Amino acid sequence: MRTWRFGDNIDTDAIIPGRYLVHYDPKVLASHAFEGTRADFAKGAQEGDMIVAGKNFGCGSSREHAPIALRGAGITVIIAESFARIFYRNAVNVGLLPLVCPEAGLIPDGAVITVDLGKHVIEWEGQRLAIEPVPEFLREIIHSGGLVAYARDKKEVKTCTGSRR
Amino acid sequence: MAPVDGAMIHDITGPLAIRNFFEMGGTKVFDPRKVILLFDHQVPADSIAAAENQVFMREFADHQGIHNYDIREGICHQVVMERGLAAPGEIIVGADSHTCMYGAAGTFATGIGSTDMGFVLKFGALYFRVPDTTRLEVSGKFPWRVGPKDLILSLLRDIGADGATYQAVEFTGETFSSMDMNGRMTCCNMAVEMGAKAGMVPPDDITYNYLKGRRDMPRMALESDPDAEFRDERTYDVSDLSPQVALPHNVDLAVDVDEVVGTALDQVFIGSCTNGRFEDLAEVAEVLGTGTFNEATRVIIIPASRDEYLKALRAGLIEKFVTAGALVEAPCCGPCMGGAFGILAPGEVSLSTSNRNFRGRQGSTEASVYLCSPATAAASAMHGEITDPREV
Numbered sequence: 001m002r003t004w005r006f007g008d009n010i011d012t013d014a015i016i017p018g019r020y021l022v023h024y025d026p027k028v029l030a031s032h033a034f035e036g037t038r039a040d041f042a043k044g045a046q047e048g049d050m051i052v053a054g055k056n057f058g059c060g061s062s063r064e065h066a067p068i069a070l071r072g073a074g075i076t077v078i079i080a081e082s083f084a085r086i087f088y089r090n091a092v093n094v095g096l097l098p099l100v101c102p103e104a105g106l107i108p109d110g111a112v113i114t115v116d117l118g119k120h121v122i123e124w125e126g127q128r129l130a131i132e133p134v135p136e137f138l139r140e141i142i143h144s145g146g147l148v149a150y151a152r153d154k155k156e157v158k159t160c161t162g163s164r165r
Numbered sequence: 166m167a168p169v170d171g172a173m174i175h176d177i178t179g180p181l182a183i184r185n186f187f188e189m190g191g192t193k194v195f196d197p198r199k200v201i202l203l204f205d206h207q208v209p210a211d212s213i214a215a216a217e218n219q220v221f222m223r224e225f226a227d228h229q230g231i232h233n234y235d236i237r238e239g240i241c242h243q244v245v246m247e248r249g250l251a252a253p254g255e256i257i258v259g260a261d262s263h264t265c266m267y268g269a270a271g272t273f274a275t276g277i278g279s280t281d282m283g284f285v286l287k288f289g290a291l292y293f294r295v296p297d298t299t300r301l302e303v304s305g306k307f308p309w310r311v312g313p314k315d316l317i318l319s320l321l322r323d324i325g326a327d328g329a330t331y332q333a334v335e336f337t338g339e340t341f342s343s344m345d346m347n348g349r350m351t352c353c354n355m356a357v358e359m360g361a362k363a364g365m366v367p368p369d370d371i372t373y374n375y376l377k378g379r380r381d382m383p384r385m386a387l388e389s390d391p392d393a394e395f396r397d398e399r400t401y402d403v404s405d406l407s408p409q410v411a412l413p414h415n416v417d418l419a420v421d422v423d424e425v426v427g428t429a430l431d432q433v434f435i436g437s438c439t440n441g442r443f444e445d446l447a448e449v450a451e452v453l454g455t456g457t458f459n460e461a462t463r464v465i466i467i468p469a470s471r472d473e474y475l476k477a478l479r480a481g482l483i484e485k486f487v488t489a490g491a492l493v494e495a496p497c498c499g500p501c502m503g504g505a506f507g508i509l510a511p512g513e514v515s516l517s518t519s520n521r522n523f524r525g526r527q528g529s530t531e532a533s534v535y536l537c538s539p540a541t542a543a544a545s546a547m548h549g550e551i552t553d554p555r556e557v
Contacts, residue, residue, distance in 0.1 A: 063178065086262055148283065
């Protein structure tokens with residue numbers, strides 16, 4: 001249970017290159033995660049590990065293969081200064097917990113982190129950083145195990161729209 | 166939750182969306198007429214796995230009564246636009262990040278992942294966070310051989326790759342109100358590269374003239390309220406803009422072309438949903454004149470759709486490109502995604518009119534991709550190195 005540290009603007013082409021998008025098996029995708037950019041990740045990542053990153057993590061393509069590859073590699077939580085929009089949604093939808101931590105840059109590679117969603121903090125070796133609260137609706141999806149599990153038993157959803165002139 | 170007016174899936178993200186739809190207990194899609202299904206990333210199928218994915222989607226389309234454009238029509242976003250499938254005031258989601266291109270038609274359009282799309286296929290609705298708006302007001306007339314792609318690359322440099330995360334970007338001002346639909350599509354297409362959820366141009370005569378014959382609908386007023394609050398408001402003037410080139414390996418690293426003139430090129434790619442339309446190809450032909458492409462550089466030209474291909478064919482552009490030494494391929498995403506063909510070896514350098522230059526995007530992680538306009542790509546392809554189109 002360790003963290004893997006990455007920098008700013010980690011794009012989805014880096015997380016999983018385009019040539020592997022014909023695959024869907026999380027384990028197969030995980031075996032190519034960060035191929036060509038961080039060689040030790042695919043072999044070394046274990047169940048329960050976390051990723052720590054700078055700003056705009058997951059920018060680029062809408063490929064859900066990216067969070068699936070990370071989940072397949074065992075990652076359960078990603079802590080970043082900020083996330084790209086589509087990746088953030090995709091992560092929640094596949095049951096990965098994305099946490100926005102403006103001071104994520106202080107977390108060293110390899111740190112063993114505990115997350116307290118109730119108090120909105122993360123901790124390691126006596127250090128403590130604030131994280132942005134995760135909206136209740138998104139926590140509900142993550143607790144269900146992802147959007148598929150959340151949606152399985154629903155027959156319809158309630159919609160609302162603003163006025164369209 | 167908001168209902169959607171259209172949902173687009175293609176060969177890369179579609180199979181996973183369909184699997185998610187079934188896993189969510191879906192049996193019939195919410196409305197087969199509102200699902201847009203086609204193949205553009207790996208066409209014709211370039212591997213057995215890609216072929217199997219396409220068979221899976223064909224069978225799904227058949228069973229669900231969804232019209233299947235298959236591999237015939239070209240790149241998803243171009244097809245949606247030219248078929249009039251996106252219109253002012255609509256909400257359209259696509260399982261592809263460049264779905265925001267339909268903002269050129271005044272559509273609120275945004276890219277989503279495959280699980281979100283599975284949910285949409287089942288319920289016809291999706292959960293959304295209402296975005297704040299960033300307003301970019303652009304004035305001035307483009308100098309000779311400078312255009313919308315140069316503008317959007319310079320806006321990206323100013324705002325940054327995450328400067329508009331989760332926001333709706335409104336492109337306004339006299340430069341946009343006089344810009345043709347091609348240019349508006351180029352700019353809206355790349356709104357996602359600044360992190361935006363949507364990029365929109367207020368619909369006007371140009372929009373409705375484009376929609377005429379593609380989609381009959383009453384005209385609606387669609388613009389920001391006079392007292393609207395914006396997260397960020399910025400103004401720009403293009404009168405002195407130089408051709409822009411985005412350096413490897415990020416979209417927001419644009420510089421004036423003169424800073425990189427002389428960079429040797431192994432490959433030039435002209436195409437993609439960003440810059441593969443007839444107007445883009447006509448610009449390439451205009452710069453090319455009676456010249457030829459440099460033999461040391463591989464030049465790959467791919468029209469964005471069958472319609473655009475036919476227009477270029479009838480105008481004599483295809484013959485001109487092939488005669489000049491280019492490889493002209495059938496409409497598809499091509500080298501833009503680095504999955505199908507035109508893949509770069511380690512150490513190779515490519516100049517591309519597409520929308521992303523991430524490390525490894527077009528092949529090896531040790532290759533370099535520069536982004537530019539069709540005019541700059543044409544001038545550079547003629548000389549085998551990055552070249553200022555104003556000096557050709």
